[in-house]
Amino acid sequence: MRSNYLDELNDIQRQAVTNTSGPVMVIAGPGSGKTRVLTYRIAHLIEKGVDPFRILSLTFTNKAAKEMRERIEHVIGGEARNVWMGTFHSIFARILRQEATKIGYPSNFTIYDSSDSKNVVKQIVKELELNDKLYKPSTVFNRISAAKNNLIGPQKYREDKYLVSDDSQSGRPKIAEIYALYAKKCFQSGAMDFDDLLFKMYELLSTHPEVLHKYQHKFNYILVDEYQDTNFAQYLITKRLAAVHENITVVGDDAQSIYSFRGADIQNILNFEKDYPDMRTFKLEQNYRSTTHIVEAANQIIALNKNQLPKTIWTDRQGGDKIKVVKAVSDNEEGRIVADTIFEYQMRLHLRSDDFAILYRTNAQSRSFEEALRRQNIPYKVFGGLSFYQRKEIKDLLAYLKLTVNHNDEEALRRIINYPTRGIGDTTLDRATVLASERGTNLWSILSTIQFQPDFNARAKNLIEEFVMMIKSFATMLQTMNAYDLASHIAKHTGIMKELYTDKTVEGISRYENIQELLNGIKEFSESDEIAEGETVSDRSLGTYLQDIMLLTDTESDKDDTNRVSLMSIHSAKGLEFECVFAVGLEEGLFPNQMSVNSREELEEERRLYYVAVTRAKSHLFLTYALQRYRFGNLIYSEPSRFIEELDEKNLEFIGHKVRRAEPTSGPDTPWERSGTRTTKETPGKSLYERPGAAQRQATPNFTPAAHTPSADFKADDPKTIQAGMEVEHEKFGIGKVVSLEGDGNNRIATLFFAGIGQKRIMLKYAKVRIVSGGAE
DNA sequence: GATATGTTTTTTTTT
DNA sequence: AAAACATATC
Secondary structure (H helix, E strand, O other): OOOOHHHHOOHHHHHHHHOOOOOEEEEEOOOOOHHHHHHHHHHHHHHOOOOHHHEEEEEOOHHHHHHHHHHHHHHHOHHHHHOEEEEHHHHHHHHHHHHHHHHOOOOOOEEEOHHHHHHHHHHHHHHOOOOOOOOOHHHHHHHHHHHHHOOOOHHHHHHOHHHHHHHHHOOOOOHHHHHHHHHHHHHHOOEEEHHHHHHHHHHHHHHOHHHHHHHHHHOOEEEEOOHHHOEHHHHHHHHHHOOOOOOEEEEEOHHHOOOHHHOEOOHHHHOHHHHOOOOEEEEEOEOOOOOHHHHHHHHHHHHOOOOOOOOOOEOOOOOOOOEEEEEEEEHHHHHHHHHHHHHHHHHHHOOOHHHEEEEEOOHHHHHHHHHHHHHOOOOEEEOOOOOHHHOHHHHHHHHHHHHHHOOOOHHHHHHHOOOOOOOOOHHHHHHHHHHHHHHOOOHHHHHOOHHHOOOOOHHHHHHHHHHHHHHHHHHHHHHHOOHHHHHHHHHHHOOHHHHHHHOOOHHHHHHHHHHHHHHHHHHHHHHOOOOOOOOOOOOOOHHHHHHHHHOOOOOOOOOOOOOOEEEEEHHHHOOOOEEEEEEOOOEOEEOOEHHHOOOHHHHHHHHHHHHHHHOOEEEEEEEEEEEEEEEOOEEEEOOEOHHHHOOOHHHEEEEOOOOOOOOOOOOOOOOOOOOOOOOOOOOOOOOOOOOOOHHHOOOOOOOOOOOOOOOOOOOOOOHHHOOOOOEEEEOOOEEEEEEEEEOOHHHOEEEEEEOOOEEEEEEOOOOOEEEEEOOOO
């Protein structure tokens, strides 16, 4: 245990860490050391003798949970792994795994992701012979999901006048019925969807007082991160769990509430005081992350919102770069400019690739940036979007594994009963489906007793029996083999391996590799003996593995993903920080998004999202927009976002296009003006503003990525005048000596030697180097 | 019942 | 533009 950790905190932070008992609310502005407070608070509790097993720490994302665990481990060591720490979903899944049988589920229940859920809905709409144009899976599912997040079950839904009349007004009166069937089907399949992990957790606690009692007493201290993002279910569960000890700490920032579409209710944090009148509040208002221009802009943005807790975020990182507003002609040019700028900044300021992030409103925007970065040979990593576990080949193999563990899993069954093709087609399956619903049972019990069912021809019966036998034989092996051996056996035996191996197209090869990677992942899981579970011995069964990975967004294999530019949605960037941030696609209709400009509440949430994007940046922030881009395959014209206008020009610098070729034509920063009215379509054309040449830029006084501070009169010399043997001053590395030179003109590269740092190869075009001696001044 | 070809829809954000 | 979906053909 590091003993001096309290010294690393400011006054308020320290109070927030050391006031350990009773309800505590920490309102934490962006970059105010929120995670630090949370982790040190946990560390402090453990140091004061609290058993790590009795601390429950809930986060929203795996990323946040992982980071927190690592940081606590850093402060207090190995004991950190005993803290119950994870996402709401994963912690509740873990508890449900243990208690499932009490609410009629098998402990190896399957978890359905949203595409599984939508398939179930689709199936029901088909069975009820409803209009599938009206009852779209996503629409219906969102309705069901919202109900669950508000702890409304099928019965309550049917009785809720408001909900029912809402549905009939939108022409979908059957939603209540679909919901009931959906719930029944999931139950019969031994499956829970994401929302069930909350909903069933609540059900468990309310119907089983002894279970509630057990966990209420077990968790002596409860901490919730990003409390502004909790929905009603999460709110009520934590409230009940905390009811005995009332040692509940919530940390959050109402200004960063961006998940209302998932049922998050900002009132949960605004009403914390009502729930716990004797609570204490700590407001962290000092931002340690960003420079003044960025913090001022952020304050400006959020001031336009009505509904919020008052606070003043400030920084002492004076000065720094202004926020650069960049106009591009098209989405592709936007990509190019960003990639070029990243290259330039890497050269000029010696930033690493992982100092950069490109943040967008919708995942579909990543394409143009990926292309441009690839062309520049800049390594990058795309977060979100289609995750590893959503790929077809992965889902196929996983479906076999799921079905082996849980025969009742109908989604898994439907997915692979005829893959690879074994002659069991739609006709047969439809017949079995009808039979199952007539008998009020599930598909598997029809199939596993197929020889006793009429209505099937001999061929179909035999094929089905063969399939059932195969799955059963896999299930037997569950007892004798470890997860990895079984998974490879299944992959081979079912012919999946062979089918992918014979496919020699590029996609085929990558699919084969993905299967290999999945198998490796399973191997790693089954061999790791890390005990991270609570009182139970860690469970390395295939069932646990399957539940775990359903809650992962991605493989999160940190083998090769260090030092890359991050591409992600603004939503997934919450909680992160980068030296240099590009907030891209600032166009009307895209950001703020078309879907979110119809009410004040929606627009305010978009603005909070904008606030999150802006406050990710430590030193450099770019806001970019494109005048035209492709959407659904056709070209659309857009206007700069109103969000740009909402900022104060004193924090901005406006930049047109043309980046690389820009030689010294620097003019004064020109105030930016909106072109015509909002409805005018702008013609793509020449930029009005040239970018100042890199070599002519003023050194930014307060930007100090490294120890060296350039002398006050620092002014870069013309690269052409640099000679080998000269003594020079570099903006970042200080005084050094020119060892050698290569290339000519614009692309001159110098090898410089700095005492204490070593040799650096530097492109003179981008670096600012001043001649100290050995040449003409 | 499987495969080839044409048609329609999709995009907001995530566990 | 790409993927999911529906219809035609073998």
